Amino acid sequence: MRYLIRSSALTNYIRVAREVGLDPYRQLSKAGIRRSVLLDPAAMISAEAMRRLLAASARAAGVEDFGLRMAETRQLTDLGPLGIAMQGEPTLRRALESMVRYLRLQSETIVMTIEEVDDLLIIREALLGESPASQRQSIELVVGGMYRLLRRFLGDSWKAQSICFTHPAPSESTTHSRVFGMPVLFNQDFDGIVCRAAELEAPLVSYDPVMAREVRQHLDNLLAESDEAYPEKVRRLILALLPSGACSVEHVAEHLGVDRRTVHRRLSRHGESYYTIYNSVRVDLARRLATTGDRPLAEMADLLGFASASAFARWFGSNLGCTVSVWRTRLTGSQNDPSEA
Structure with missing residues (x-):
């Protein structure tokens, strides 16, 4: 997108x-x-x-x-x-x-x-x-x-x-x-x-309830006009909630003010599912974690909601086509290649 x-x-x-x-x-x-x-x-x-x-x-x-x-x-x-x-x-x-x-x-x-x-x-x-x-x-x-x-x-x-x-x-x-x-x-x-x-x-000295109400009304209108697609709202919430561990469809539904069935139904209208979006965000975060330093597999597994390092390793290989160590080796090679500068 x-x-x-x-x-x-x-x-x-x-x-x-x-x-x-x-x-x-x-x-x-x-x-x-x-x-x-x-x-x-x-x-x-x-x-x-x-x-x-x-x-x-x-x-x-x-x-x-x-x-x-x-x-x-x-x-x-x-x-x-x-x-x-x-x-x-x-x-x-x-x-x-x-x-x-x-x-x-x-x-x-x-x-x-x-x-x-x-x-x-x-x-x-x-x-x-x-x-x-x-x-x-x-x-x-x-x-x-x-x-x-x-x-x-x-x-x-x-x-x-x-x-x-x-x-x-x-x-x-x-x-x-x-x-x-x-x-x-x-x-x-x-x-x-x-x-x-x-x-x-602490109170803000700039507080003006009349101005605040008018500005909020204007910004609410702009939000309504922007018409963000429902899958993108879910994606944002998953990205925000995943590191905290509270990222089930029930938690996302609570933030959206609906029940989990409504989340599934609305995503289905867009040809999406909660799992595919969740897994896509997980892949993006896994790439970042594998890129930044030498994090232990157990730490990465915990941050991404896996029960064990071995479960995370299997998932990483299935979704990114290689092990974490191979991913890091490839990345290091591309960063050292002058053509990438």
Whole structure:
């Protein structure tokens, strides 16, 4: 499926590209992005083209933190109407919940979930349709942008409990230290931010109930007009819920406000089934986990909901045509091939 994002995602690209010695307009052209979209932040562009642009720019400049450099000076205004909706909420927790609801209007490829565990709040970020070998720049842009947003509301002295990425650590982490102001955890189970739940309950001084109601009505109308297909709604939920282990059709149905029979029936109308979508998401996540570092099979099996490492290994071979070790060997070979650069 072709996913779209607002061209405001390109904010700071020209500046960062020039800082690392690139011709930004040449890179845009190679990625298939017209320079005219830079003049219209509401224009929709291909998420895959954006992914290619970030990955190619990082590779051409010889830097591993290109996406994070773009996130470093992101502002709430870059989110357009979504940013206005967030400012109209009474608390930061409610603002983040509003972001989850309307994020698809900003980016069809980002899946964001909020999970409370004891006194902590986990903000998970995932990307639909991303190639596992080239996700680093995109996900660091997303998580870095979220961190900037939280500090916008909580103050520059605020720090998260932890910053997590599924990919391996870069060879040099100066930018990560500068942006996050704390050690970053790599090779983790998810991409996102962990903070104290109580910190997000503080009232927002920007709260305006009248404005909030009007903006929500406008965004609800835009959501209705976008008419996302039912299978895609299910896919988003599976991607969000799978790492938590609560990803049965019953759990997905609960999030959709229906029973499991209704989920099966509506998917059937689109020629889809819950199992095929679930397995497709599993395959995508398995590729990413096999790509990022040397995770033990038992850990990967647990993250993907398998009862044992052997069951996961059999499933991986059946769906991807090789063992995890062979997959990693092939990937390493392609990354070392100059023709892939």
